[in-house]
Amino acid sequence: MTDAGTDAGTLHAITVLGHDRPGIIAETTARLADLGLNIEDTSMTLLRGHFAMTLICAGTATDAEVEAALAPLAADGSLTVTVREVPHEEPAHASGSQWLLSVHGGDRPGILSGVAAEVARVGGNITDLTTRLAGDLYLVVAEVALPADADVAALEAAVRATAERLGVGATLRPAEADEL
DSSP: OOOSOSOSSEEEEEEEEEEOOTTHHHHHHHHHHHTTOEEEEEEEEEETTEEEEEEEEEESOOHHHHHHHHHHHHTTSSEEEEEEEEOOOOOOOOSSEEEEEEEEEEOOTTHHHHHHHHHHHTTOEEEEEEEEEETTEEEEEEEEEEOTTOOHHHHHHHHHHHHHHHTEEEEEEEOOGGGO
8 A cells, every 4th residue: 555646635643552453453453544545665663562553544534533533542541542644755765785783682771772873973874673581581673774875893802792782692693685
């Protein structure tokens, strides 16, 4: 469901959060389709049994109309729905390189912020992020866009040093096109 033009009206950022149950995606997207909204981007996951979805939709409906259409989803209190108008922006075209950052080890505070700070320090941008906690094992998998002039060897060394300081392992490797 993509729209070729940027003249598609208002762009809405919509979040749906709460207790997971079957049918949330079907109900949400049907209500958006009924408003004539075009779903341009989505991300959905389960976080410790909680449903979390973000959508970017375009169309002529107002925020108030979208909120009213989605209100029944939140009526029983198990979901929270937010709607916010956002500006039309062209996605940034990567002029650098794409990388996969993996971190794994014993869970403790500061792992994600430590490695993310090293990526930011070289002007890198984390474009997708997944973390999981399984027992005492913490896992981070991040897609990273690095600028063309980034010193990848220095970043790898900094990530490795941060990981060692935190007692975890980390790897940074080029992303294959089919992995992204």
